[in-house]
Amino acid sequence: MPNPGVTLRAPQVADAASIWKLLPEVGNLERNSAYAYLLLCSHFAATSLVAVCEREIAGFVLAYRPPTEPTSLFVWQVGVAPAARGEGLGTRMLDGVLALPGCKGVSHLTATVSPDNLPSLALFRGYARRRGVACELGRGYPATLFPAPHPDEDLLRIGPLVQKGRT
Numbered sequence: 001m002p003n004p005g006v007t008l009r010a011p012q013v014a015d016a017a018s019i020w021k022l023l024p025e026v027g028n029l030e031r032n033s034a035y036a037y038l039l040l041c042s043h044f045a046a047t048s049l050v051a052v053c054e055r056e057i058a059g060f061v062l063a064y065r066p067p068t069e070p071t072s073l074f075v076w077q078v079g080v081a082p083a084a085r086g087e088g089l090g091t092r093m094l095d096g097v098l099a100l101p102g103c104k105g106v107s108h109l110t111a112t113v114s115p116d117n118l119p120s121l122a123l124f125r126g127y128a129r130r131r132g133v134a135c136e137l138g139r140g141y142p143a144t145l146f147p148a149p150h151p152d153e154d155l156l157r158i159g160p161l162v163q164k165g166r167t
Contacts, residue, residue, distance in 0.1 A: 112155055115151060127158065138154070
């Protein structure tokens with residue numbers, strides 16, 4: 001059952017530091033520069049969100065619409081604080097981000113996930129299953145493209161999505 005004390009809202013630039021500090025607790029996500037999170041919380045606030053519980057960031061979805069694929073929402077990172085797990089917050093945040101005005105017209109959700117990131121794979125596959133849509137696995141970014149040791153990043157494509165209350 002979702003925690004009624006958790007609210008979803010667009011990120012603010014001031015949230016970037018909290019997200020960056022939360023990353024080591026989240027688990028399998030890469031911790032990028034603090035500046036990257038400032039950009040995501042400002043430039044992509046219309047297609048991202050944070051979950052807040054008692055004035056603390058309990059989770060986040062950082063996403064954007066690729067200019068070459070405007071009907072897709074690329075989910076860059078999804079994170080849920082350990083204390084907020086087990087309540088479906090990841091799914092609730094994905095529903096919430098897709099309902100944002102900045103995501104009007106989105107027909108597919110995409111993400112790259114390394115094969116060893118089992119929690120992310122489970123979230124996205126479960127999300128597709130609950131929505132009754134396909135979750136296709138394709139070529140993302142092979143390990144050879146990264147300048148340092150890094151696993152492959154497979155591309156997940158979920159959809160087509162029918163957004164509730166949208167035409």
